[in-house]
Amino acid sequence: MNGKGLTTAEALERAKQGKNVLTQGKKKSLFSVIAEQFASPLLLLLVAASVISIMTGEIVDGIIIIVVVLANVIIGTVQELSAEKSVEALRQINASTAVVIRDGVETEIPASDLVVGDYVILEAGRVVPADLALVQTSSLKVNESALTGESVAVEKDCSETSDEKTPLGDRKDKAFMSTLVEYGRGEGVVEKIGDHTEIGKISGMLHQIEKQETPLQKNLDSISKVLGIAGVVLCILMFACQIFIYRTPVIETLMISIAFAVAVIPEGLATVVTLVLTAGIQEMSKRNAIVKQIHAVETLGAVNVICSDKTGTLTQNRMTVVKWYLSGEALEPEELPADSKVFARLLEGFLACNDAKYSEETGEEIGDPTETAFIKYAKDKKLGYYDIMRDITRFDEIPFDSGRKMMTTLDRVERDGEIKNISYTKGAIDSVIVRCDRILDEDGIREITNEDVVLATQAADIMSSEALRVLALAYREGDTVPQEKDMIFVGLGAMIDPPKEGVKETVDECHHAGIDVAMITGDHKITAFAIAKELDIATDISQSISGAEIDEMDSDEFKKNVLDYRVFARVSPENKVQIVQAFQSHGKICSMTGDGVNDAPSLKAADIGVAMGIGGTEVAKDAAEMILVDDNFITIKNAVMEGRNLFNNIKKSVVYLLRSNFGEVVLMASAIFAGLSSPLSTIQILWVNLLTDTAPSLALGMDVGSDAVMNEKPRDVKAGILNRSDYLNIVIQGLISGGVTLLAFLLPVIMQYGTGNILANLEGNEELLKLCRTYCFSTLAINEMLMAYVCKTKGSLAFATKESWNNKALNIITAVGILLQIGILVVPPMRTLLKLAPVGTVDIALILFIAVAGVLINAAITLAKERLDIKRERNL
Known part of the structure; x- marks a missing residue:
């Protein structure tokens, strides 16, 4: 270096050590993203079922299943490709040029060409192009909010000294890459470039942090694996029974096994959950919350810790004279x-x-x-x-x-x-x-x-x-x-950045709902605690801790004690990730809000990252799963409420679909193991699963929400989407529905020949078998559509309260579905496609009577069980 700045020769030599740019993370290829979608056990089961269907000549059945698979893969791929843009945004916020002294002359060069030792001139309005050690300052103020979270521009002073242990916001003799000069003038020497800068460290942290599967994804994968294992075991048993006991031909046995496998697998489950979550995203957008990751909607409902940024989220981000x-x-x-x-x-x-x-x-x-x-x-x-x-x-x-x-x-x-x-x-x-x-x-x-x-x-x-x-x-x-x-x-004159209107009441609502609220900020501890106390986030200064104090603590000690703190002040980006992971180590589902570059790693590490839409940087927005359009803490609470309602609706849909499929399994297994012909063909089961089941389950997934969910404690994500009572309901309701539809299958034989030798009377009588399947198929479809009301409410209350009928979509779908189901019985082309027999008015009346009776029996038993459960809980 000769005087101020480097010579061109020195700069060229130092440039060999690397450019002043941030390394971009490895992107997923389109092929790998698509492959990840097929990793779902449920989709793999559907692929296997479609292949076997096509191989055995059931082309239509196989094509229908393939369409279901492709729909889920396309939706999942589009969501995934739009999510990972964090590092690209980091690159975009860097300064494009820098004013330096080279060869003793002030000149402007691309910021990417800066090297360690370059002498940089800073002026108001310029972005700091690298990490600098300041050697001259004149009324220099730098806005570091994107990096540190501090709301007020930092006054720089080259006469002060700091080291690596000094919090970023207190390093007044340094200027950091991608921060903005608001006032004054300064000069500094480049100390760090590219990945070695403070912004570069954040970029590296973003590469290292991997998002975990949401609770719902884990639950659905678990259910899919159980269904897959159960389906394979039952199909093997059925195959063996048909071959070795009833001596059924191999091709016919394969067809029966495929029909049984289709009955086991709820083909509409993945599609329904995806569509319900997508509808939830649209509903949240109306409430000023834009959700980017589809499964993040459900995660919101499980949140029990909200780590909120102070400035702009809890407060107005406008200094106000108050005294x-x-x-x-x-x-x-x-x-x-x-x-x-x-x-x-x-x-x-x-x-x-x-x-x-x-x-x-x-x-x-x-x-x-x-x-x-x-x-x-x-x-x-x-x-x-x-x-x-x-x-x-x-x-x-x-x-x-x-x-x-x-x-x-x-x-x-x-x-x-x-x-x-x-x-x-x-x-x-x-x-x-x-x-x-x-x-x-x-x-x-x-x-x-x-x-x-x-x-x-x-x-x-x-x-x-x-x-x-x-x-x-x-x-x-x-x-x-x-x-x-x-x-x-x-x-x-005294001023403060005051809390936003309504935030205190919202914090109280969160506490009532079993959600802890913590403040994480770049401001000083006293400032942060004063706001936290006013908002009822903290009651004593002992609940506050600074980033420097966190750094001095052993990692395990901090994790052990993190639940004692509600205010985290003057924290670094690394501290924020530590805080999130410490809460997660206690089994907490953690939401993290932020707006700056410094928040990006913790937003990505959190179970649900929430970025500010107005004041947030692009880096924060791209690292988060949700963006607040109005930068308001109240919107987070509303989103949590929507997430809870959405989870309840998804649970109704899952219970409904599994109950329906279990009823089909009971029907198929009872008939086949008894030596009867398969009561339903593959295409008939697909019709029920994809149309008469899927449409009501989708309507259940969009059921009317309730503010009362905020009176409940957050759900235990370890317990899974279904509890013991839900599984018992599925079994009881499935047994009743299976029994009722089996009765419908046998009714034409009984009416024609009595209750004598049913097997003998059915054997070889294809016309009678077709009529039996018509009764069974129609009864099953109508019964399952009406059972949606039992899953919506509880027991016989399903038809006795206003709440039973407040879902207009379900009412319309059920009415249209029943009319459609009756319509296909009288329209010849549809009868031919679904392999149904012609029926008369008496037959239709009998079908309706059996279907409705089955629903009423189910509703009564479910109500009795619910009351026993409530009584048992009170006794405990």
Whole structure:
């Protein structure tokens, strides 16, 4: 290095060590994504069934099954391809160019060409192109919120020193890649580039973190494996029984086995769950929550810990003046005297000594949040902002710097026809008040006393302990150049980023619903705890911990004690991942919210990552499963409620489908093991499973939700989607439905020949067998459609309450389905396709009677069981 900066030769030599870019993670190929979809045990079973169907000549059956498989694969592939964009977004936010000194000349180069040792110039509006050690700063302020989560721009000071153990937000002698220079100017030497920068570390963490399967995915895979094993075992037993006991020909036995396998497998299960989750996504979008990952909708319902970012989510992300100190008193805005001369001077000073502006076009304040707060106060309180500023003209200033901790402006002020030069100074109280020899009160200007100093300092300390940001104001008159001595002390203004309206009530609702809320922020512990206490997130400072304290703890110790904390302040990206994983180590289902680049790894590590839609970076949005359109914590609670309702609906659909298929298994197994012909053909079972079962189950999946779910505790994800009572209901209802439809299968034989030798009367009588299957098929289809109401509610209550009929989709689907089922009995082409016999009015009436009777028996038994369960729980 020669003086400032490198020579071109030195830069070219150092460039061999690597470019200033972030390494992109390995992308999944389209083939691998599709292959992952076929890894589902349920889909593999369907593929096997379709292959066997085609090989044995049942082409239509095989094609129908293949269509079901392809539909699920296409939906899953589209969802997967749209999800993994995090690292690409990281690359996009990097600075495109950098101003450096090369060969002693200031020049602009592509940021990717920077090397370690380059001398970089920083100016307001520029993105920091690499990690820099600052060697010169002039009123330099850098917005690091995307990296650290801190809401206020950081004042940089090259005279301070820090090391790797210093939290990122406190390294004032450093500037970090991809942060934004908001104010001032600085110069620095490149220390780290590319993957070695703090942003690069986050990129590396994103590569390393793998998303876990959601509870629902695990549950459905488990159910699919059980169904697969059960189906294979039963098919083998059936095959052996037909071959060795009844001496049935091999081809006929294969056809029976395929029909039985189709009865075991709920073909519509994967499709129904996918469509229900997709509908849930659409419903959440209406509530300002965009869900990117389809299975994340269900995960929301299991969340029992919400780790929320503070700024912009719990708070308004707008500094607001909430307290004043003047004439020896600390006052709330509503307590201010109506005609206070001291307050008029205090407000004028804070508006004059201020670099922020008000935009009439957007209706918003532009500038540093601590300065825009005073403009907003004047506008909101209708205190004549324009009238005040119209009479003030700045003609000189002393800019703020971190050494003096003050800013001074010299203004020409017109008041009552008289023009005066007034010098206003604002800053930290300890810097301002020591330069004052007088004080302004309602009686006028007088000499300042020690008591005045003590009272003002104590007031500032109390405000600071309440997490308020405090600024002092003083002035002097008659100067031609700005000065910061022998000033008149006026008072204090204190501000805070206040909680959003309704958040406190929402936090209380979460607690009532068994959901713990934790605050994770880049702000200081005292500031964070003050907001957390106001929102009932934490009650004592002992529930707060800083990132530095986490780093000092042993990893196992932190995991053990993490449930004791509710506020995590001044944390690093690594700390955030640690926090999420610590909660998960206790079996918690963790939601993490965030908006910055620093949040991306923890968003990906969480069970459900939630990014901010308004203030969030693209990196955070792409790493998350859900995006809040309105950046509001209340929306998270609404999404959790929707997730709980959705899980309940999916559970109804799964119970309904498994109950229906178990009823078919009982029917098929009873008939075949008794030596009867198969009561249903493969295509008839597919018709029932894919149409008369799938449509009602889809309607159940979109059932009307209830706010009452937030009165319940989060479900135990280890317990699975179904509990013991659900399985018992499936068995009981399946046995009854199977028995009823078996009776329907035998009824034509009994009516024609009596209850004598049924086997002999059926053997070789193809027309009678077709009629028996017609009775059985129609009874089964209608019975299963009506059974949706039993699964929707409980027992005989299925038809006796308003809740029974509040699902319009189910009502329409059931009515149309029953009419369609009756219609195919009288339309010849449909009868031929489904291999049905012609029937008359009496036959249809009998079919309806048996189907409805079966439903009513099931409803009564289910109700009795539910009441016994409730009584047993009360006794326990």
